[in-house]
Amino acid sequence: xxxxxxxxxxxxxxxxxxxxxxxxxxxxxxxxxxxxxxxxxxxxxxxxxxxxxxxx
Amino acid sequence: xxxxxxxxxxxxxxxxxxxxxxxxxxxxxxxxxxxxxxxxxxxxxxxxxxxxxxxxxxxxxxxxxxxxxxxxxxxxxxxxxxxxxxxxxxxxxxxxxxxxxxxxxxxxxxxxxxxxxxxxxxxxxxxxxxxxxxxxxxxxxxxxxxxxxxxxxxxxxxxxxxxxxxxxxxxxxxxxxxxxxxxxxxxxxxxxxxxxxxxxxxxxxxxxxxxxxxxxxxxxxxxxxxxxxxxxxxxxxxxxxxxxxxxxxxxxxxxxxxxxxxxxxxxxxxxxxxxxxxxxxxxxxxxxxxxxxxxxxxxxxxxxxxxxxxxxxxxxxxxxxxxxxxxxxxxxxxxxxxxxxxxxxxxxxxxxxxxxxxxxxxxxxxxxxxxxxxxxxxxxxxxxxxxxxxxxxxxxxxxxx
Numbered sequence: 001x002x003x004x005x006x007x008x009x010x011x012x013x014x015x016x017x018x019x020x021x022x023x024x025x026x027x028x029x030x031x032x033x034x035x036x037x038x039x040x041x042x043x044x045x046x047x048x049x050x051x052x053x054x055x056x
Numbered sequence: 057x058x059x060x061x062x063x064x065x066x067x068x069x070x071x072x073x074x075x076x077x078x079x080x081x082x083x084x085x086x087x088x089x090x091x092x093x094x095x096x097x098x099x100x101x102x103x104x105x106x107x108x109x110x111x112x113x114x115x116x117x118x119x120x121x122x123x124x125x126x127x128x129x130x131x132x133x134x135x136x137x138x139x140x141x142x143x144x145x146x147x148x149x150x151x152x153x154x155x156x157x158x159x160x161x162x163x164x165x166x167x168x169x170x171x172x173x174x175x176x177x178x179x180x181x182x183x184x185x186x187x188x189x190x191x192x193x194x195x196x197x198x199x200x201x202x203x204x205x206x207x208x209x210x211x212x213x214x215x216x217x218x219x220x221x222x223x224x225x226x227x228x229x230x231x232x233x234x235x236x237x238x239x240x241x242x243x244x245x246x247x248x249x250x251x252x253x254x255x256x257x258x259x260x261x262x263x264x265x266x267x268x269x270x271x272x273x274x275x276x277x278x279x280x281x282x283x284x285x286x287x288x289x290x291x292x293x294x295x296x297x298x299x300x301x302x303x304x305x306x307x308x309x310x311x312x313x314x315x316x317x318x319x320x321x322x323x324x325x326x327x328x329x330x331x332x333x334x335x336x337x338x339x340x341x342x343x344x345x346x347x348x349x350x351x352x353x354x355x356x357x358x359x360x361x362x363x364x365x366x367x368x369x370x371x372x373x374x375x376x377x378x379x380x381x382x383x384x385x386x387x388x389x390x391x392x393x394x395x396x397x398x399x400x401x402x403x404x405x406x407x408x409x410x411x412x413x414x415x416x417x418x419x420x421x422x423x424x425x426x427x428x429x430x431x432x433x434x435x436x437x438x439x440x441x442x443x444x445x446x447x448x449x450x451x452x453x454x455x456x457x
Contacts, residue, residue: 005126005127005141007134008127008130008131008134008137008138008141009127009128009129009130009131010129010130010131011129012115012128012129013110013111013112013115013251014111014249015111015249015250016110016111016115016128017108017109017155018108018117018125018128018155019125019128020125020126020127020128021124021125021149021152021153022124022125022152022153022154022155023122023123023124023125023152023153023154023155024117024119024123024124024125024155025108025155025156025157025158026123026157027078027101027103027107027108027157027158027161028157028161028162029078029101029102029103029107029185030101030102030185030186031099031100031101031102032079032084032085032087032088032100032101032102033088033099033100037162037186038099038101040076040101040123041123043074043076043119043123044121044122044123045121046071046072046073046074046121047072047073047074047118047119047120047121047126047142047146048073048074048075048076048118048119048123049060049064049073049074049075049076049116049117049118050075050076050077050078050116050117050118050119051057051060051075051076051077051078051114051115051116052077052078052080052108052110052113052114052115052116052117053057053077053078053079053080053113053114053115053116054079054080054081054087054113054114054255055079055081055086055087055089055090055271055273056081056086056255056259056268056270056271
């Protein structure tokens with residue numbers, strides 16, 4: 001049986017202005033590899049796991 | 057992130073799921089090194105400005121093929137169920153909530169025609185991200201206009217990022233790092249709950265306020281990458297002192313014998329070696345601590361270089377009575393070459409007494425070094441007094457709160 005989405009999620013940090021059902025903003029940012037301008041919408045078309053993180 | 061990398065490998069390989077990273081830190085090449093170490097091969101974008109105004113990281117989410125968030129902070133201990141959830145596809149959402157794209161993008165590279173600080177702050181970010189290294193001065197100037205008047209924390213945080221970017225560039229100016237620190241201190245004052253902003257200060261701040269050692273993984277990463285026969289990604293700005301240091305409770309200070317400070321009869325250098333001082337954070341409450349960063353380097357346009365044949369230099373701190381300094385003395389290591397002209401970086405921490413009064417408190421550090429003047433061929437030992445100012449402000453946010 002398929003688990004419901006709610007049970008698969010941990011609590012998001014308070015103050016995060018994004019949640020399930022929101023279209024993720026189409027940020028334009030440089031690629032770390034070469035500085036090329038990329039938009040998050042370039043990954044539309046199939047499911048995407050998005051990590052917002054730091055290496056520290 | 058590494059846990060999810062492993063858990064999603066099958067779906068990535070089968071083409072059922074893509075992975076994308078957005079790194080929210082000042083130096084993107086450190087994240088590249090981390091990715092190389094962990095053998096993550098998915099793309100990585102760089103957002104040093106935290107344009108989404110995330111209150112903390114890491115944040116992981118799964119978007120559907122239309123870019124709509126379907127899972128936020130999925131549970132790693134339910135990874136199998138999460139993968140099944142993705143495999144089963146998503147019911148379409150006809151009208152997803154639209155969250156405006158955070159400006160700026162490249163469209164705001166054109167100088168604004170209005171005198172609105174928010175618009176100038178966006179322009180400053182666009183210049184820093186898209187203008188290339190030769191627009192750093194323009195980005196700093198735009199960020200000055202972006203923080204005019206009663207600015208919010210976001211504009212101050214952005215200005216700090218831009219100043220630190222210039223500090224790490226060939227366009228560096230002596231006060232950039234200190235001004236970045238002050239900008240980040242103002243940002244955190246405006247929103248103490250933003251842990252992305254707080255971490256940027258803690259990265260350079262005192263051990264008392266550190267949650268963990270930020271970049272202590274780098275030596276191990278380099279060793280393991282080299283053992284695989286690869287060359288580790290080079291770093292534009294090597295982490296220093298505070299960025300490696302472990303947190304401290306303040307009880308682990310080791311008292312050491314310090315040699316006597318330089319004899320005052322040694323001639324003081326006031327021109328050959330340039331000094332810059334940065335106190336992190338720029339304002340501190342009584343009973344809290346600051347970390348002081350001092351850079352010494354031969355002045356631009358001079359014929360001065362370090363003379364290393366005399367052995368290590370020394371650095372002494374003479375705090376006011378009742379103030380604790382760690383360490384009070386440190387040797388300054390020198391390279392094996394007979395002469396050099398590198399920047400020498402010293403860090404120490406100062407704990408302010410609980411009874412300290414509000415306002416600036418000044419004391420001195422002393423350093424002793426050997427330099428040569430190529431123009432005259434003369435080499436000599438010189439001492440240098442370096443004024444340190446710690447600004448006490450009982451209303452400021454504590455970095456370790």
